[in-house]
Amino acid sequence: MRVKQNTLAWTLPAALVLAACSPAPATAPTAAPTAMPTAALTAMPAAEEPAPAALPEMEPSVTASDQSAVDGTVSIDQVVAAQAGWIVIHIDANGAPGPVIGFTPVSAGSNAAVAVEIDLAQATPTLYAMLHVDAGQLGTYEFPGDDGPARAGDAVVMVPFQLLEPEAAGGQLMVTIVDGAFRDEEITIPVGTTVVWTSNANNSHTVTADDGSFSSGALGPGGSFSFSFTAAGSFPYYCGFHGGQNGAGMSGVVTVTP
Numbered sequence: 001m002r003v004k005q006n007t008l009a010w011t012l013p014a015a016l017v018l019a020a021c022s023p024a025p026a027t028a029p030t031a032a033p034t035a036m037p038t039a040a041l042t043a044m045p046a047a048e049e050p051a052p053a054a055l056p057e058m059e060p061s062v063t064a065s066d067q068s069a070v071d072g073t074v075s076i077d078q079v080v081a082a083q084a085g086w087i088v089i090h091i092d093a094n095g096a097p098g099p100v101i102g103f104t105p106v107s108a109g110s111n112a113a114v115a116v117e118i119d120l121a122q123a124t125p126t127l128y129a130m131l132h133v134d135a136g137q138l139g140t141y142e143f144p145g146d147d148g149p150a151r152a153g154d155a156v157v158m159v160p161f162q163l164l165e166p167e168a169a170g171g172q173l174m175v176t177i178v179d180g181a182f183r184d185e186e187i188t189i190p191v192g193t194t195v196v197w198t199s200n201a202n203n204s205h206t207v208t209a210d211d212g213s214f215s216s217g218a219l220g221p222g223g224s225f226s227f228s229f230t231a232a233g234s235f236p237y238y239c240g241f242h243g244g245q246n247g248a249g250m251s252g253v254v255t256v257t258p
Contacts, residue, residue: 059152060081060150062129062158066161068163069123074116074118085132086147087130089127099122102116103116105134121222127163128160172195173195191232193228200221203241207219207225208240210237229254
């Protein structure tokens with residue numbers, strides 16, 4: 001048993017030495033990659049892309065500031081439209097939108113600083129900027145007709161704003177006459193300014209100074225009268241048909257500064 005054990009002890013290291021000295025077997029060649037048939041590629045489902053998220057529908061709205069008309073044009077601050085349409089300027093008719101005096105197209109989405117040319121001869125102190133839809137022939141304004149007011153729920157999308165008198169420029173200042181009032185009844189101007197009164201009224205009116213220094217006579221619709229103020233002072237005036245001296249009824253005052 002002892003000899004057998006020794007033989008085994010030496011036999012095992014010898015086998016290990018012989019194994020270490022033997023050349024390594026050649027590595028079996030790997031198979032070349034096989035191309036996938038075209039039909040198989042076609043049959044594979046393509047990666048699905050997520051559908052784009054739906055954009056929220058824009059709530060139509062109109063924003064407008066009180067302003068004077070520059071060269072017969074007003075500017076509407078912002079118009080948000082759900083579809084192509086029109087921003088339409090209506091005059092005031094007893095506290096509600098009346099006839100149209102100007103319009104211009106707007107695109108679907110947000111429109112900023114929208115310029116609208118208006119008929120100043122028909123303008124009232126309060127105007128309404130109203131959003132209309134372009135529902136008839138595209139690009140052609142049809143109202144009365146298919147291009148009616150846009151709505152948000154049950155409400156017409158519109159906003160009122162005030163048409164202000166322009167500041168004195170180029171030596172002139174414009175004052176509008178409407179039935180029952182002189183727009184901007186009290187104005188202040190420097191010496192040498194010419195004031196031009198223009199009637200947008202339906203009835204005849206006059207521009208008559210309390211001290212008699214100027215008088216227009218009867219001014220019908222569309223009529224105008226101008227007077228240049230060459231001296232400083234306060235010059236109250238009135239309508240000879242609907243006012244009186246000392247601020248009674250339809251009246252105004254021009255303050256002239258040196």
